[in-house]
Amino acid sequence: MKYLIKKMLRDVQQNYTQFIAVFLMATISVMIYSGMASVWTGLSSTVKEEVDETNMANLYVSATNITDDDVSDIKDLEEDLEISLICKRSFNTVDGESEIEVNTVNNFDVSKFTLISGETYKEDKEGIYLDKDYAEKHNLNIGDDVYLLNAWGEEVTLTLLGTIHSPEYIYYTGAITETVPNYEKYGYGFVSNNTFLKLNSKINYTLAKITTSSEITDDMLSEILGERFVSVTKRADYTTYSRVEKEVEQMKKMATLFSLVFILLSLLTMYTSMVRLVNRQTQVIGTLKGLGVKSRQIKFHYALYGLITPLLGGLLGLLIGRLTVSKVLLNVKKTTLYLTEWKLVFSASSFILIAIIIICCSMAAVLAVRKVLKSETTDILRGNINQGRVKKELKDKYFLSNFSYEFRLAIRNMSENKVRFIMGIVGVLGGMVLMIAGLGVKDSINGSNDYVFSKQFTYEIKGILKIPGSVLEGEDGLQYLYENSVEIKTDLKDKKTILTALEDGNYYHFYDNDDNEINIKDAGVVVSRHLADELGIKAGNTISIKVNGDDSFKEIKVNAITKTLTPQGIFFSKDALEDAGIKFIPTSFLTDQKDAEYYRNLDEVKNCITREEQLNNTKTVADSVMSVVKLLLLASVMLSVVILYNLGILNYVERIRQYATMKVLGFYMKEIRSISISESIITTLIGWIFGMLIGGAFLKLYVKIISFDTFEWIAIVNLRTYIIATLVVVGVTLVVNILLNKKIKKIVMVEALKSVE
Incomplete structure (x- = not known):
């Protein structure tokens, strides 16, 4: 051996x-x-x-004013059930440049935070525990003062007791207008009950965090909490964790x-x-x-x-x-x-x-x-x-008779070596598919972003109202929106998503698959295409929806499917919403004014964001995807080079004796080179054609799969992508062919033609 x-x-x-x-x-x-x-x-x-480690809840129950009696009744549903009550509210810093979501709890049996630095949490200790990233971004150290405005607009000074992290805040943006974390503007923290009372007049527990192994339904909780019950969310659907x-x-x-x-x-x-x-x-x-x-x-x-x-x-x-x-x-x-x-x-x-x-x-x-x-x-x-059956020699068909001898010889060689011929095509095809997909993803993401923020949205500023239902007195030209979470039930599946209802206005546009504009006032109810595909919804279908805060499902007819890329959800005109028995409560507004600071300083406005800032946030998310795609693109180029070079070398090794024989028979080097180039051209051309066709189809599938639930990207390939992919793949093929021709010229005929017997 x-x-x-x-x-x-x-x-x-x-x-x-x-x-x-x-x-x-x-x-x-x-x-x-x-x-x-x-x-x-x-x-x-x-x-x-x-x-x-933190005993994170697997069930989140939202309600108004959850009491100790409610906790006792919920615990009766299961023997091993654990529950903690949370009261949270956002407070602005004194300088007005950032906002902190402050939590206080009745106990830490469920969803504890992880202490990164500082003192161990004590229920009677006055001060605040801030998330590590916010503290670092604002250069805050243990023992420093944190200045907040309380519910009455008075300045409150809290000592930083520690920096923390909670798995419930793995992805925390602070506002629905933000799509990526912004630690300069938003952070979160935990305080004791006594400290919270310095910021707010009372503690009203509105969230119950529960760990349970049993199935607890909405009906069970609704029976306990009555009209105070709002909703229940599983851990997998909890936004900052999911x-x-x-x-x-x-x-x-x-x-x-x-x-x-x-x-x-x-x-x-x-x-x-x-x-x-x-x-x-x-x-x-x-x-x-x-x-x-x-x-x-x-x-x-x-x-x-x-x-x-x-x-x-x-x-x-x-x-x-x-x-x-x-x-x-x-x-x-x-x-x-x-x-x-x-x-x-x-x-x-x-x-x-x-x-x-x-x-x-x-x-x-x-x-x-x-x-x-x-x-x-x-x-x-x-x-x-x-050997099996002897292959029949390829005859010169009439359609080949007009071609050169070298070209016909190349055709014969390929017909006698089908595996080699097919592998060459596959190599070129695969290189084209990978290159088109890699480059096309960038075009698709950029094109989708441009579509959303130049065609779908035409406002300049989107503002969030501090108190839902309020309006900005004396401000003209605003389009108010009502946004809320909604549960949709179809025959295929159930899903929680976003409901958006719009007043009459010209800042939010809807289009069908053929890019024809849909008048939301006439259509009444439309569903975004990505969500419709996921739930199997078509125009004319009737679905069941339950808006967050309602106690029952309502039957709604969907009149159109819209190519809205973001947000994904269901959209109503104001009239259609009220006809469905749902009250229109303004939660945000759109305007074509460009002075964002003016609206940020209004008492009625909680926060606002410009269209340009939204685009930049979206590009930040897209950049994370593109960094991965660039790695895949680099790998695809390397792989294409290796595959095409390997196939070329294998073809050369297998045909050394044939090339040597042709030289002995008197073929000029340019004739041998012409035969080799003819084979390369035929193989490359066929692989290129199929690669162009399959590459576009693969890109559509790829873009559809990597789209987020909240943002659908559409496949876009421009001419530049096809040109670059062609130059790279064809260029590699030509370079390999040049190298092989040099090898053919250096063949030692005595060794190549030596008998193998």
Whole structure:
């Protein structure tokens, strides 16, 4: 067996280009997938640990004035149920530049916070515990004073007792107008009951956090709380926490779908490489068999070809992915999420991927050897291996007669080597698909953002009213909105989303799939396309909705589906809302005025944001996606280069004798080069055409999958993307062809034509 090992090492040395190609393909495939998988596995693991350590609630009950008697009645629903009551309210800082959401609790049995620095929490201690990011952004240290305006507009000074983190605030934006965390403007904190009474006249517990293993329904809670009951939310739907699951799911989708394409390309190329490598050693296999080496030893020997190379490549991919891809993605996620610890954990799926690559390569080698070993030793040495039917020579059809001799010879060569021809097409096609998808995602995100903030929204400022139902007296030209959470029930599934009702105005526009504008006043009720697809809603369908605060579902007819990209939800005209029995209570307003500071200083306005600020926030979210796409794009370019170069080298090795024979027969070098170029042009052209067609379809699927629940991106590919993808893929093909032509020129004919008998 040791001689077979020596032979394998010698074969690796002699055929190093093929082995390096297999090694690199395994490395790149594992590097990208495992690097991303380490981030989402580590993120999920860390969040789970924080949830367990803080005893995070799995049920959130909103109601007005929850009492101790209510707590007692809720506890009777289950023996092991734990419950904590929360009162929270946002207070502005004295300088008016930021806002802190202050929490106070009746006990910390459920949803404790994690102390990062400072004193241990005590119920009678006066002061405030602030989230770490807000404190760092405002240069606050333990013992510093925090200045807030209380409910009466008076200045209150609180001592910073500690910095904290709560898993319920992993993704905290502070206002519905913000789409990314902004620690300069928004933070959160916890105080004792006594401290809270300095800020507010009374403590009215409006949120009950519950840990329970039983199913507690709305009806059960409604029976206990009566008309005070508002809603119940599961942990998975709790906004500031559920964002983590959405981020993880998006990473999985991005990595899985994109990686699937180049992993399949890699596997196909590696499989072909191993089969070709074995087939070139037919006489060697016959010699080994003739010398008495057992078949199982020969199979094992060649199985090692497909074991060691991808194994080493896969392990290197794990290491590089951990040091590069994971680090880059981790830094991106830190801009939108906050955790006490960021861990990278190897995913089991990464090792499964390595195993799949090894099995594919090893099985390719074993199956190829097995096919050879079925023949007699003498036949193997003569090269007569299961030839089957003799292929008929390709005749010069009339449609080929007008082409040059070199072109017709290239056609004949491709017809006789269909696998080589198909693999060349697949290599070009795969490179085009990956390039178009990678570049197209950027076009799609930018195009979607432009669509939303130039065509869908035409206001300049969106403001949030401090008291829902109030209006700005003396302000003309405002369009008021009513926004609330709503539960939708369909035959397909139930979902909580956003309801938006609009007064008459010209700042918020709706379009159908053909970009024809929908008049919301005439349509009455419309549903966003992404949500409609998810729930199986079509125009004319009747659905059931329950608005947050209502106690029953209402039957609503959907009159149109709108290509609204964000927000995703259901939209009403004011009249249609009131016809459905739901009161229109203004919660925000739109205006075409540009002086944001003027509206921020109004007593009736809680907060406002400009359209430009919204666009920048959206771009921040998009940048986190694009950083991942750039990694995938880089990997796709590297993989395309490796695959196309490997295919070219394999074609050259297989045809050395043919090229040498042509030189002996008197073919000029330019004629041989012309034949090689003709084959390359035909292969590249076919692969390019299919790549252009499939690339666009793949991009549509990819963009649809990676879209957020709250923002649908639409697939857009401009001419520049097609040109860049074409130049890269075709350029690589031409460079490979030039390199191979140089190799053809250096062929030593004595060695190439030496008898193999």
